[in-house]
Amino acid sequence: MNSNGDNAKSIGRDIAGPASKQAIYRSATAILLLAILTGCAKAPLWQAGSLSSYDKLVPTHGHVTQANIHVDSAAVLSAKTVRIVPTTFSARATQSIAKAEDRALVTNTLDRAMCVRLSDRFEIVAENQPADLTVHAVVTNVIPTDAGAAALSTVASLGSSVVLPVGVPRLPIGLGGLSVEAEAIGKDGTQKAGIVWARGANSFANKARVSRVGDAYSLAASFGNDFSKILLIGKSPFGGGPSLPPLHRVRSGLGGQSKYAACEAFGRAPGLPGLVGGELGLPPAWTDKVPEHAVARSQVAQRGTE
Template identity: 55%
Template sequence: MPLKEGGTLTSYGNLGAPKGKLSKSRIYVEGQRLAAVKTVRIVPTAFTFSAASRIRSEADRSLVTNALDRALCVALSDKYQMVSAGQPADMTIRSVVTDIVPTNKAMAGVATAVSVGSGFVLPVSVPRLPVGLGGLAVEAEAVDSGGAQRAAMVWARGANSIQNNPRVSEVGDAYSLASTFGNDFSRMLIIGKEPKGLNLSLPSKQRMQSWLGGKPKYPACGAFGRAPGLLGAVAAKYGAPPEWTDKKPKPAATY
């Protein structure tokens, strides 16, 4: 999955050279400026026109953007106070999906049948068939209250046979990869520098609670719904579309 600029960042001039194997990225982060940040808000993720045209269903696109924003909000809650999009904050996060490769639903169904079926006759199930896999490309930035860019990332990753379960949905892989991006970008902001290697630290109590579908640490994260939890993990193993278990946010009350 190649990196793709969408023209939505304040600047691309500070980004470093492309790096990474599974996830490719170009990164900029100003750690000293981030050290004083206390409050953060997330502008809901959008699609570029060209990326949106690859996924016909608006509901499917919303699944991807919501999963990305939810992952960002929950992960950033470890360090920052998260506030709603309409409130003032020390830092604002803006993300845009710049490209997406749809998952081939037919091949995802076949891959699920092969993987699950092999589990009944072999000690372990065989890896996913490497056909019809999806991908996702995103660019995001963190700007301060004055609008100055303090961190940015152009990122892309394709699904693989080992780490991504096949799901019978055009956005089955993009939905999973959206959370991966959210965690990657959040990690960079939290440590204030380019991450090195795998993150082997144990998840915080609030992240585990959120992953299990519990109430998020900050009400602002409730705008992105709750994670599917264990039910979602089981559904993913058997190829169910993400919309079957994704817990969408409740509509705001109107009076």
């Protein structure tokens, strides 16, 4: 009477049995190896001509970052105040990202990252106030993230975490990249620090986000931290071990008030909702609310390049 039911149960046990688990582990291993071998996008160093000088820049690369850097250590270490001129897109980079809202996401998170990190040592003043150093960055090139590939990668990672101890890395397809140049100008009008920087997303460090600027968004914060570190320590930002962040940075990262009022111009970090959104692969625009003036500035800049 119950032979059909018994057969179904037997088949179910076979599907969920050791052979099936081995197949899952083999697939996960294959994805991991593929990620190791090919899991990094290549972003080019790109000059947009916005720096006052490129003459003193020298190659100073990190493990996953290309960079040409110059820093006048004595000048930046003696500086006490900084003002940040909002980041803009070059004409070339604008062609890659058509929507002003997407460009504003990238520039605003870059400026916010710099503002928060520079607050470790400097007093940050408003854009219209005098300062020892004036900082300005330009996004020179964007490799858009393939939103479809990001969605597929998110599903694969979340799905694997159900049957494996950890989720598999991001699939090494459709990865984005970012290129930026920036400088800090002293009160005498000369360059005290400059950088041309590029980094591609990789399968391990950058979560897939379903947006054309998903990777550029996270890499913009990385650039902001790298350039800020140059000004904070007066030398290359690469190398050295990790250190505990100061309390003001933890507070800002959780969406709290910035140490200096000038940083409020870039809005507040998305905090816990942003972290959850990143894990789920959600577009950054869903959790990071860019100030309207940043979007308007991006629209005006685009009209200037047309």
